[in-house]
Amino acid sequence: MKKVSAILLSFMMVLVLLAGCTGGSKDKQESSSTPAATSNEGTNAETNVYPENGLSKDEKVTIKVGFWESGAGRAWMDLAVKNFTAKYPNVSFDITATPTLETILEPKIASGDDKEMFDLFFPKFSAGGQFERLVEAGKFEPQDDLWERDLPGETGKKLRSVISDDAYEGAKASGYTARVPVGGYxxxxxxxxxxxxxxxxxxxxxxxxxxxxxxxxxxxxxxxxxxxxxxxxxxxxxxxxxxxxxxxxxxxxxxxxxxxxxxxxxxxxxxxxxxxxxxxxxxxxxxxxxxxxxxxxxxxxxxxxxxxxxxxxxxxxxxxxxxxxxxxxxxxxxxxxxxxxxxxxxxxxxxxxxGVADVGFVIWKEKPDLTKKWAKEFILSLYDFSIQEALATDAGTYPGRLDYGDDPARIGKLQPTQAAVMEYATKHKIQYLxxxxxxxxxxxxxxxxxxxxxxxxxxxxxxxxxxxxxxxxxxxxxxxxxxxxxxxx
Known part of the structure; x- marks a missing residue:
């Protein structure tokens, strides 16, 4: 099992969702986007925040998401949203899920209407170089601060510590972190x-x-x-x-x-x-x-x-x-x-x-600060082992955490194709690229x-x-x- 774990750790993770397509859908979980009445005075204002991030429990936020529904499906995403909204009931999601996300993204970007743009989305484009152009134009919110954040429920264990060097370097290759790796293939x-x-x-x-x-x-x-x-x-x-x-x-x-x-x-x-x-x-x-x-x-x-x-x-x-x-x-x-x-x-x-640092959620820069902060919290939540296991079980992809293979029970949740790759790796001298x-x-x-x-x-x-x-x-x-x-x- 140590050998299997070592093989898994050698994978350079990033992208969870690659080629192939399934049916599309549009999901909306409605909630008010108007901040609830809060008091800025006294003890309540100081204590009615989430201790792990300092964000208010009272201000309601709806995050508009553009989700690329590829061959990996969306069950893992639905679980992530369910878990997140249970933990943070003041946050809700308005999700547009489709295998042809680029047909929605590109007109939104071309219109220049930041209000109508998704807050959080997969950068799926049909035009070559479009992602790089948007990065260079500063259209995405930097996510560099996430690297030194504690993993969900794991005080003192930083996100950077469970991400491969190649994935990290790939994510920062454009000068700043426009997206962090969630999984790989x-x-x-x-x-x-x-x-x-x-x-x-x-x-x-x-x-x-x-x-x-x-x-x-x-x-x-x-x-x-x-x-x-x-x-x-x-x-x-x-x-x-x-x-x-x-x-x-x-x-x-x-x-x-x-x-x-x-x-x-x-x-x-x-x-x-x-x-x-x-x-x-x-x-x-x-x-x-x-x-x-x-x-x-x-x-x-x-x-x-x-x-x-x-x-x-x-x-x-x-x-x-x-x-x-x-x-x-x-x-x-x-x-x-x-x-x-x-x-x-x-x-x-x-x-x-x-796949390394190829696909991950980006955040549109011209959005309210509070919305962007909650979008980052959601991205960080995807590294909880419950979601990483869902990526293996439901999406059929390699989870992004290097330490996923430390638990043999988690390895057992990989789908047959991932198991086949691991079997091949035991019989040959391979290098992932x-x-x-x-x-x-x-x-x-x-x-x-x-x-x-x-x-x-x-x-x-x-x-x-x-x-x-x-x-x-x-x-x-x-x-x-x-x-x-x-x-x-």
Whole structure:
């Protein structure tokens, strides 16, 4: 169990809610937003406050929340609100929950009406670089003071002490803490262990040649080796093939420099030899027919269903898939996980995608001070173990607290997909890696470069498009963006 706990502690937590969607809804818990009559004189004014935060018990506040209802669902959020309002009955919530939050957020921001804007929300945008632009414009309330706050019910234990260094650095990368990490995820290739056992397929390839041999065997058995949602083609690159470049850099001894260049936009970005090799391998897989015909039309649930129905062996997705597809998962289906071993060294480090500081609640700066203070109290309340356990049990995500694994009973509440990742980690030398950068690119050229690369994924995966010319074109654009957007010293 110590080994399992250590593995869990190594995860770089942040994001709880990633890819996939469920139904949307709008919830409203009504209460007066008018402060109750209070006395500013005598003992009552001095004692009628909450001792842990000094806020008044009498002033009523309603927090307007924009909640991104992704594949992780909202049960954990409903529990958090229930617990918070029971503890602080003067606070209520007006929640708008939807899987397409960006369609509501972006018009609100564009209108410039701060009164109509959400007080607290997930920064889910369709436009690339929008979060960075809002951070730089100072539109979010800084949450830096939360790091040194005591955790709920744990006097003397600070929030910072239970958050990984990488998550902390990622949260502060923009100069101030616009959001703190609530939970995290891992991503890669998920499959049915029972099918693999039945077919005699290798569940734990340790080298590149073993992985390719596995795909050849699967294809020979009449099953699609790998599927992914062509509608959201980044599932294939971000969660699987983009990790190859770091594997290769690790194997040739240049990993630290390579990662530093990546984080800080130094040197080539798309056209490093390691990245071109990763894309060429994807291209070769496409020419071998390892991906589904018509993959460009598949969405995430359709591609995941192909694995549940044994039409495909592996699906590129995140560990939220078990929660997202639980209603469709057969009783005899057992989730498994693997990542790509990029070299033929059996002792190599295998990199696994991990979300760090990608998603969390932000607070709109132009709001009443009292509302912002209570919004911060709510964010802090999400680190209570009852909510962290709900993230594991109900949302199917890794909780954000590093000390979550200290209790074996809490580990037992992880869902099957998270357990599968942990099982894989016991059999391989793995390193969790986020794709966070130390500053954002907001210039039009950056968006153009990203669009070029994104739009070629399905063409490369079907063996119809050579990736290198596109990477070279994208490199020219991103270098222009870097020149414009690099922070001035």
């Amino acid at each position: 891992t991503a890669g290739l998920f499959f049915d262990q029972n099918l693999f056992d039945q077919k005699g397929w290798n569940k734990n390839p340790g080298t590149w040649d073993e992985f390719v041999a596995l795909l050849d065997q699967i294809k020979a058995d009449g099953v699609i080796p790998i599927t992914f949602p062509g509608v959201y083609a980044g599932y294939l690159t971000d969660y699987v093939f983009n990790l190859i470049q770091f594997d290769l850099a690790k194997s040739n001894g240049s990993f630290d420099t390579y990662l530093d260049n990546f984080r800080n936009y130094e040197g080539a970005q798309y056209t490093t030899e390691e990245n071109k090799e990763a894309w060429n391998r994807l291209y070769e897989f496409g020419k071998k027919g390892y991906f589904p015909a018509g993959v460009a039309a598949l969405n995430h649930t359709q591609s995941q269903m192909q694995v549940l129905q044994h039409k495909a062996a592996l699906v590129s997705t995140g560990d939220w898939v078990g929660n997202e597809m639980k209603e469709s998962t057969p009783a005899d289906f057992k989730w498994g996980f693997m990542a790509l071993p990029a070299t033929n060294d059996a002792d190599q480090t295998i990199f696994v995608n991990s 986020s794709f966070r950068r130390n500053f954002g690119l907001t210039s039009a050229e950056s968006g153009q470069a990203g669009k070029l690369v994104s739009e070629m994924i399905t063409g490369v995966a079907t063996g119809k498009k050579d990736p290198v010319p596109v990477l070279e074109q994208a490199e020219k654009l991103i270098q222009k963006a870097i020149e414009k957007d690099r922070p001035k010293q």
